[in-house]
Amino acid sequence: MLLAFPALGTAMSAEVNWGAEDFAAMALMLGxxxxxxxxxLHFLATPMWRIAGIGLGVLMFLTLWAHLAVGVFN
Known part of the structure; x- marks a missing residue:
């Protein structure tokens, strides 16, 4: 569902210009x-460590997303 919004934006507007590689990168990142x-959730025992692990994963996702959005990695 998250990849449907950029697909609709690409189809409806010239301001959103995602290519196939952009959709593949986002699908890989979401996966x-x-x-x-x-x-x-599976490997960490206590709720505190689980929250920390999930938070780290989300933080890494958002950091990579921001770097790709501004073209740092071309």
């Missing part, structure tokens, strides 16, 4: 975020 959350 890795889901895997990190599942791993944190």
């Amino acid at each position: 890795l975020l889901c895997a990190a959350i599942e791993a944190a």
Whole structure:
């Protein structure tokens, strides 16, 4: 569902110009975020560590997303 919004934006407006590589990168990032959350819930024992692990995964996702959004990694 999260990838449907940029697809609609690409179809409806010239301001949103995602290519196939952009959709692949975002799908990979979302998949890795889901895997990190599942791993944190499965492998970490206490709720405090689980929250910290999930928070770290979300923070890494948002950091990479921000870097890709401004073109740091071209």
